[in-house]
Amino acid sequence: MYTFIVMSPQEITVRSPATSANMGPGFDSLGIALDVWNSVTVHEENKLGNSVLVRGKGEESLSSGKDNLVFQSFSRLFEEIGDVVPNVLLECDNQIELSRGMGSSSASLASGLFAANEYAGSPLNINELVQIAAKMEGHPDNVAPALLGGMQIGIYEESEVITASVPIPEKLSAVLYVPNVPMPTEEARNLLKPLVSRTDAVYNIGRVALMVQSMVTGELDNLRYATQDMLHQPERQGIFFPLKNIIRAAMNSGALGAFLSGSGSSVLAFCLNREYTIGYEMADAGMKSGLDGEIVITRPTTIGTHVVR
Numbered sequence: 001m002y003t004f005i006v007m008s009p010q011e012i013t014v015r016s017p018a019t020s021a022n023m024g025p026g027f028d029s030l031g032i033a034l035d036v037w038n039s040v041t042v043h044e045e046n047k048l049g050n051s052v053l054v055r056g057k058g059e060e061s062l063s064s065g066k067d068n069l070v071f072q073s074f075s076r077l078f079e080e081i082g083d084v085v086p087n088v089l090l091e092c093d094n095q096i097e098l099s100r101g102m103g104s105s106s107a108s109l110a111s112g113l114f115a116a117n118e119y120a121g122s123p124l125n126i127n128e129l130v131q132i133a134a135k136m137e138g139h140p141d142n143v144a145p146a147l148l149g150g151m152q153i154g155i156y157e158e159s160e161v162i163t164a165s166v167p168i169p170e171k172l173s174a175v176l177y178v179p180n181v182p183m184p185t186e187e188a189r190n191l192l193k194p195l196v197s198r199t200d201a202v203y204n205i206g207r208v209a210l211m212v213q214s215m216v217t218g219e220l221d222n223l224r225y226a227t228q229d230m231l232h233q234p235e236r237q238g239i240f241f242p243l244k245n246i247i248r249a250a251m252n253s254g255a256l257g258a259f260l261s262g263s264g265s266s267v268l269a270f271c272l273n274r275e276y277t278i279g280y281e282m283a284d285a286g287m288k289s290g291l292d293g294e295i296v297i298t299r300p301t302t303i304g305t306h307v308v309r
Contacts, residue, residue: 012118013041016111016305017149018096018298019103020174020268021141024227024259025207031103031141032151034174035301038096038104039308040070040111042119043089050087056094057104068092069105073112073136080132081123090115099182101262106142109133110305114147118307127163134161142262149304151215168300169218175269176261177246177282179293183239188263191235200230220256223270227257240264242289249285253278 018036022028038056052068062068066075070090078085090112096104113129124132126147133143140154140161151166211226213219237243243260246267250258255269255278269278279295286293 011041011043012115013039013308014111014115014118014305015039015308016107016114016146017103017301017303019106019142019145019262020101020176020266021103021139021262022229022232022259023151023211024229024233024257025204025211025231026141026153027204027229027231028139028141029154030151030208030211031145031154032168033145033149033301033304034102034176035298036095036102036296038107038111039093040115041091041093042074042115043091044086044119050085051089053089053091054094055092057096058094058098061098062092062094069108070112073109073133074116076132076136077113077116077120077124077129081120083120086119088119097178097266099184099265100178101183101260101264101266102176102178103142103146103262105185106133106137106146109136109143110146114305114307130163131161145304147304150302151300153212166212166215168215168302169220171272172220172300173271173273173275174298174300175250175255175271175275175279175282176296176298177250177267177269177279177286177293178296179265179286179291181265181291181293183236183263183265185263188236188239191238192232193235196231203228203230220270220272223257224251225257227259227270229259232263233260236260236264242286242291243267245285245289246282249281250278253281 017033021031023030054062075085098104134140144152144154153164214222247258250269254274258269261268275297
């Protein structure tokens with residue numbers, strides 16, 4: 001049980017970044033924050049009871065009630081500290097696409113927990129928020145960078161999440177091809193085999209190590225190998241058949257490396273330049289496979305969830 005004093009500000013706004021998990025070989029273990037943001041504003045003393053207002057992405061599909069993920073994570077914080085959930089209006093401004101492998105659910109978890117923690121006077125530290133978020137999400141690869149920013153390694157030691165930050169070269173850009181076809185995380189996860197071969201495991205272990213070395217040293221030419229995967233992308237290509245062609249288009253047009261972002265359906269390419277050319281070629285490859293989509297050109301961000309006012 002935590003002892004704390006509730007501070008009741010008139011209004012709190014927090015921002016949480018988009019994230020890309022797995023990064024190719026780092027299944028459920030690697031993730032990176034991207035400079036695309038959701039925000040949540042807490043308005044206190046809502047006389048109508050607890051409610052959620054959603055603007056932007058998901059405005060027509062996300063719940064405005066207590067089953068909204070932002071509200072669930074906001075409430076979870078007060079459950080953790082043993083206090084009653086206050087009557088609030090949570091105003092969400094979403095720029096992160098839903099069910100596209102850009103960490104929309106993790107941004108919701110991170111922003112709800114962080115906003116509630118601020119509202120309650122910050123009784124929990126950031127690592128404790130990561131632990132709660134990972135329990136709610138089921139794995140740390142999105143929630144760790146969503147809360148902490150940057151590129152994060154996340155592992156479990158029994159029930160505890162251990163995180164480690166990996167430096168990101170400042171010059172690195174990210175180009176995402178975001179199809180207009182969603183890929184629900186649970187559906188994509190159900191495609192995966194329960195057991196993998198030693199050969200495939202070794203294939204990925206080496207590439208995760210090479211990924212970290214490439215980021216730390218700035219030797220980014222090796223990303224073309226370090227973003228390859230044998231544990232999840234081959235199975236997911238079964239329902240997202242254009243994946244290989246989109247990755248090939250990115251690489252042929254100058255990308256350093258490319259991979260399925262999270263469980264998809266977005267594909268992310270790292271590059272140093274030629275962002276618009278790479279994006280165009282990825283979109284063209286998607287179109288030739290019968291897909292429509294949009295291109296998002298952004299950068300990794302070292303800033304995690306934070307208060308803006």
